[in-house]
Amino acid sequence: MRLVVQRVTKAIVHIEHEAYAEIGKGLCILLGIEEDDSEADADWLAGKVAGLRIFSDQHGLMNLSINDIQGELMVISQFTLFASTKKGNRPSFIRSAKPEKAVTLYEYFVSSLANYVKLPVKTGIFGAEMQIELINNGPVTIIIDSKKKE
Numbered sequence: 001m002r003l004v005v006q007r008v009t010k011a012i013v014h015i016e017h018e019a020y021a022e023i024g025k026g027l028c029i030l031l032g033i034e035e036d037d038s039e040a041d042a043d044w045l046a047g048k049v050a051g052l053r054i055f056s057d058q059h060g061l062m063n064l065s066i067n068d069i070q071g072e073l074m075v076i077s078q079f080t081l082f083a084s085t086k087k088g089n090r091p092s093f094i095r096s097a098k099p100e101k102a103v104t105l106y107e108y109f110v111s112s113l114a115n116y117v118k119l120p121v122k123t124g125i126f127g128a129e130m131q132i133e134l135i136n137n138g139p140v141t142i143i144i145d146s147k148k149k150e
Contacts, residue, residue, distance in 0.1 A: 001031065001032065001033055001034065001037045001041040001042060001045055001105070001109070001145070001146040002031075002032040002034070002081045002082065002143065002144070002145045002146070003029055003030065003031055003032075003045055003049065003142075003143065003144045003145075004029070004030040004078075004081065004141060004142075004143055005027055005028075005029050005049060005052065005054075005141070005142045005143075005144065006027065006028045006029075006030075006134065006136050006139075006140065006141050007026075007027060007054050007055065007136065007137045007138055007139075007140035007141075008023070008025070008026060008027065008028045008134045008135055008136055008137055009024070009025055009135045009137045010022070010023070010024055010025075010134065010135045011023050011026075011028040011074050011132065011133065011134035011135075012132070012133045012134070013074065013076060013122075013123075013124040013130050013131070013132050013133075014130065014131040014132075014133065015124065015125055015128050015129070015130055015131075016129075020124060020125070020130075021074060021122040021123065021124065022122070023072035023073065023074045023122055024071075024072050025069065025071050025072065025137075026066060026069075026071030026072035026073050026074070027049065027052075027066055027071065027072075027073050027074070028074045028076070028132070028134050029049065029073065029074065029075045029076070030076050030078040030081060031075055031076065031077055031078060031081075031106060031109060032077075032078050032079060032080070032081025032082050032096065033077070033079070033082075033096065033097040033101070033102040033105050033106060034082050034095050034096065034097055034147075035095060035096070035097045035098070035101070037097060037105055037146065038105075039105070039108055039112075041105075041146035041147075042105055042108050042109040042112050042146075043112050044146050044149070045109065045144060045146050046109060046112035046113040046115070046116045047116055048144055049066070049113060049116070049117075049144075050065065050066065050067065050113065050116035050117045051065055052065060052066070052142070053065050053068075054140050054142065055068065055069045055071065062140075066117055066119070067117055067118065067119070070119070071119075072119070072120075072122070073113065073117065073119060073120075073121045073122065074121070074122045074123065074124075075106075075109065075110050075113065075121055075122075075123050076123065076124045076130065076132060077102065077103075077106045077124065077126045077127070079093055079096040079097075079102065080093065080096075081096075082095040082096040083096075099126075099127060102126070103126045103127070106126055107126075110123055
C-alpha cells in the first residue's frame with residue numbers, strides 16, 4: 001500500500017459536481033492498493049499515520065499528531081499511485097489491485113485508521129470519478145509505502 005499524506009487546512013471531495021465530504025484542519029490521504037497488499041499493510045500504515053507528528057506545536061515545530069490536535073481525516077482511493085511509466089508514455093496500472101480486492105482493503109484501512117485515531121474518517125466513493133479540492137498547509141506532503149517501511 002502506498003499513501004500520499006497531505007496536511008491540510010481544508011479538503012473537499014466532489015462527486016458528480018456535488019460536495020460529498022469535507023474536512024477542516026487535518027489530513028487528506030490518497031491511498032493506493034497493490035495486488036499483494038494485505039490487512040497487515042493497512043494496519044501498519046494506519047498506525048504510522050496516527051502517530052505522524054506533522055502539526056506544529058506552540059514553538060512552530062512539527063511535534064503534534066492528528067490526535068493531539070483533534071484534527072479531521074479524509075481518505076480517498078487512488079489506484080494511480082502504482083502507475084508504472086517505465087515503458088513508453090502511457091502509464092501501466094498492472095500493479096494496482098483489482099477492484100474486488102482493493103475495495104475490501106480500502107474499507108479495512110479506513111476502519112483501522114478510525115480505530116487508531118479515535119476520530120471519524122471521511123471518504124469519497126471507491127471507484128467514483130472525484131474531484132478533490134484542498135489547501136495544503138505548509139505545504140506538507142509525505143509519501144509512505146508499506147513495503148519500504150520508511
